[in-house]
Amino acid sequence: MSGTFEAPIISPSILAADFTKLGDDVRAVANADWIHVDIMDGHFVPNLSFGPDITKQVDGVTNQVLDVHLMIEEPENWVETYAKAGADCIIFHVEAVADENAALDLAQKIRDLGVRAGFSIKPGTPIEPWLDKLNHFDLALVMSVEPGFGGQKFMPEQLDKVRKLRAAIDEAGLDTLIEIDGGISAETIASAAEAGCDAFVAGSAIYKQEDKAAAVEELRRLATI
Numbered sequence: 025m026s027g028t029f030e031a032p033i034i035s036p037s038i039l040a041a042d043f044t045k046l047g048d049d050v051r052a053v054a055n056a057d058w059i060h061v062d063i064m065d066g067h068f069v070p071n072l073s074f075g076p077d078i079t080k081q082v083d084g085v086t087n088q089v090l091d092v093h094l095m096i097e098e099p100e101n102w103v104e105t106y107a108k109a110g111a112d113c114i115i116f117h118v119e120a121v122a123d124e125n126a127a128l129d130l131a132q133k134i135r136d137l138g139v140r141a142g143f144s145i146k147p148g149t150p151i152e153p154w155l156d157k158l159n160h161f162d163l164a165l166v167m168s169v170e171p172g173f174g175g176q177k178f179m180p181e182q183l184d185k186v187r188k189l190r191a192a193i194d195e196a197g198l199d200t201l202i203e204i205d206g207g208i209s210a211e212t213i214a215s216a217a218e219a220g221c222d223a224f225v226a227g228s229a230i231y232k233q234e235d236k237a238a239a240v241e242e243l244r245r246l247a248t249i
């Protein structure tokens with residue numbers, strides 16, 4: 025996957041956008057590499073966001089990569105729907121599938137749909153069981169907040185997982201991308217880049233700024249090492 029993308033990849037999370045003018049808020053970050061689409065079902069996380077219809081509408085206003093983060097139960101029932109809605113990368117939570125084999129099967133199912141496959145991991149979940157399975161995934165998303173809400177404080181200890189992923193990916197010669205999500209800002213992004221992240225999700229740090237494109241540029245500059 026990294027063959028076609030150059031780090032640092034900045035992925036604004038539209039969870040922090042103004043939904044009454046979502047199209048404008050997507051176009052406002054046309055200089056970003058990807059668009060991060062947070063799907064929440066009120067069960068896997070205690071919050072609701074939006075679903076495939078809005079994802080499809082977002083896909084209709086941009087050619088940017090749609091980085092779809094499924095914070096839902098039974099993700100295996102939804103990957104086809106999100107592939108059809110325009111997802112370029114579908115990320116599911118390892119905590120939402122039965123076991124490691126189910127995760128590998130789901131990754132394959134996503135790849136068979138012609139979509140890049142990613143897994144995400146909550147702050148309390150160990151990364152170790154996944155380090156020898158990274159060849160099954162195009163992307164690993166480390167959560168640096170508890171999933172469910174934007175605007176939370178960055179958890180720096182989660183960078184240990186990034187370092188372990190970076191070492192495993194480099195040692196195996198893989199091109200699996202490492203993405204980080206939660207509390208990424210001008211204050212925290214450099215530490216994530218130094219730990220080895222390729223892609224950076226940012227919601228509030230971009231959408232709470234007057235000039236959103238300038239915020240993207242500034243984050244990219246700070247993540248360039």
Ligand code: DX5
Pocket residue numbers: 037039040060062093169170171172173174175176205206207208225226227228229
């Ligand atoms: C949290 C979501 C994040 C969120 C990030 O569950 O997965 O993508 O939008 O928001 P900030 O950047 O404000 O922490």
Ligand code: ZN
Pocket residue numbers: 037060061062093205225
């Ligand atoms: Zn997210």
